[in-house]
Amino acid sequence: MAVRFTIIGGGPAGVQAATHAARLGAEVTMIERDIVGGAAQLLDCIPSKAMIATGGLMSASRRAAVMGLHPIEATLDFDAVRTRIHDIEAGLTISATELLASQGVRLLNGTGTMKGPHEVVAEVEGEMIEVEADAVLVSTGSRPRVPDWAEVDGERVLTTRQAYPPPELPSHLVVIGSGVTGVEFVHMFTSFGSQVTLVVSRQQVLPQKDPEVAAVLEDNFLQRGVKLLKGARAQGITRDGDEVVVACDDGRSARGSHVLLAIGSIPNTEALGLDAAGVTVDQGGYVPINQHCQSNVPHIYAAGDVSGRLPLASVAFMQGRKVAEHVMGLHTRQHRHLDYDKAASAIFTEPEIADVGLAEADAFAIGRKIRVTKVPFAVNARALIDGDPRGFVKIVSDPATGVVLGGSIVGQGASELISVLALAVTANLKVTDIVESLLVHPALAEALADAAE
Numbered sequence: 001m002a003v004r005f006t007i008i009g010g011g012p013a014g015v016q017a018a019t020h021a022a023r024l025g026a027e028v029t030m031i032e033r034d035i036v037g038g039a040a041q042l043l044d045c046i047p048s049k050a051m052i053a054t055g056g057l058m059s060a061s062r063r064a065a066v067m068g069l070h071p072i073e074a075t076l077d078f079d080a081v082r083t084r085i086h087d088i089e090a091g092l093t094i095s096a097t098e099l100l101a102s103q104g105v106r107l108l109n110g111t112g113t114m115k116g117p118h119e120v121v122a123e124v125e126g127e128m129i130e131v132e133a134d135a136v137l138v139s140t141g142s143r144p145r146v147p148d149w150a151e152v153d154g155e156r157v158l159t160t161r162q163a164y165p166p167p168e169l170p171s172h173l174v175v176i177g178s179g180v181t182g183v184e185f186v187h188m189f190t191s192f193g194s195q196v197t198l199v200v201s202r203q204q205v206l207p208q209k210d211p212e213v214a215a216v217l218e219d220n221f222l223q224r225g226v227k228l229l230k231g232a233r234a235q236g237i238t239r240d241g242d243e244v245v246v247a248c249d250d251g252r253s254a255r256g257s258h259v260l261l262a263i264g265s266i267p268n269t270e271a272l273g274l275d276a277a278g279v280t281v282d283q284g285g286y287v288p289i290n291q292h293c294q295s296n297v298p299h300i301y302a303a304g305d306v307s308g309r310l311p312l313a314s315v316a317f318m319q320g321r322k323v324a325e326h327v328m329g330l331h332t333r334q335h336r337h338l339d340y341d342k343a344a345s346a347i348f349t350e351p352e353i354a355d356v357g358l359a360e361a362d363a364f365a366i367g368r369k370i371r372v373t374k375v376p377f378a379v380n381a382r383a384l385i386d387g388d389p390r391g392f393v394k395i396v397s398d399p400a401t402g403v404v405l406g407g408s409i410v411g412q413g414a415s416e417l418i419s420v421l422a423l424a425v426t427a428n429l430k431v432t433d434i435v436e437s438l439l440v441h442p443a444l445a446e447a448l449a450d451a452a453e
Ligand SMILES: Cc1cc2nc3c(=O)[nH]c(=O)nc-3n(C[C@H](O)[C@H](O)[C@H](O)COP(=O)(O)OP(=O)(O)OC[C@H]3O[C@@H](n4cnc5c(N)ncnc54)[C@H](O)[C@@H]3O)c2cc1C
Pocket: 008, 009, 010, 011, 012, 013, 014, 031, 032, 033, 034, 035, 037, 038, 039, 040, 041, 043, 044, 045, 046, 048, 049, 110, 111, 112, 113, 139, 140, 141, 142, 160, 181, 268, 271, 272, 303, 304, 305, 306, 310, 311, 312, 313, 314, 315, 316
């Protein structure tokens, strides 16, 4: 008899687990209360990147003179942006739904809860449908964290999910939070022409990143006129007519037309009946998992944002795939564990920032000997042709073996170029493998070969 595999939540983790397990022979049921593709598609990655793409074209148009063009004045049409985002999402949802159908996945459009270790109930339009499962995946994602000192009104005080786009273009946006999400929104709205103040709780934007990388972004923000309020923790928001005031713990404040909260997320695990199934969650509500994404109940898995690991759609996809293989008993053969330290990530700012594997600062912190090589895009023919030679490629390798351990790329196309280093890090390739690849000329990727030299 086929393994009965039930998935609650159809985001990247759920969809990947469903299609892969079905391909491997499982009888899969997916319960999704909203759209297939998940919050990633509807509310987070896809709409934010679509807005950034529009903003990117606007800022490129401002640099038209660099390319020998007369200046172009692009004006923003928020309705058209909204329609475009909707069309992209609809297209992706249709293809994901068709993919599930083609693999024979049973899709229940409703809310899933656990009634026991092997019993899941889907509430579909008021009807309770009981599903017996041999294995269950909890992949219900997360939602923006709203602190108790902030009252979100969806009008002037917004979470990221209310900004695709907001009701009107903010004349002055105060962004609270300078992690990846916060800086992407700063980038997005400055591209649209808004004035932006960024409340940075530490002394560096992107506090988790290589200071050299963060410095390039800070420079770009300063050139765009962004006001950085460093070392300040927001602790209150008040409306003052058409303005909003953010009060900080050191007495300073930031005033703008709108405020955007970008201070992390919380997992969607509270109303899932996990206790009825015996699944424990940690203090933050995340489901602790082992290397196979199993919870404390071995046949109940957690993947994606609920697992408390790297909150990235790309990681969620891969966790979903690994779960499917484990459910189908493939983990004993040719199964590579997911190494979160080797996950590539990107920040879609201008310039783009991407990294993978071991960072220079982390190597120093653990006393590991490394070789660091760096090449600026200013010497790359393609970057000069494209009129954007900002940034650099940095490669971290093992001085004894030449194996690539990690790297950072700052510059146009970094989110694509990092794939080369991600492959090198995953496959334990050496710097010479990159140097000796016959690449296209002129190409940005040549900077990787130069940095690997
Ligand atoms: C602004 C922003 C931008 C981002 N950009 C990127 C990016 O560029 N690249 C990247 O890799 N990551 C990005 N991320 C992170 C990424 O969105 C998440 O890591 C990803 O969505 C996690 O996927 P998931 O499968 O855990 O769940 P989600 O995508 O959150 O999907 C979970 C699904 O579960 C459903 N669900 C919840 N509860 C139930 C229930 N009880 N019953 C049925 N269904 C339920 C929800 O409706 C939802 O569809 C971004 C995040 C944010 C906030």
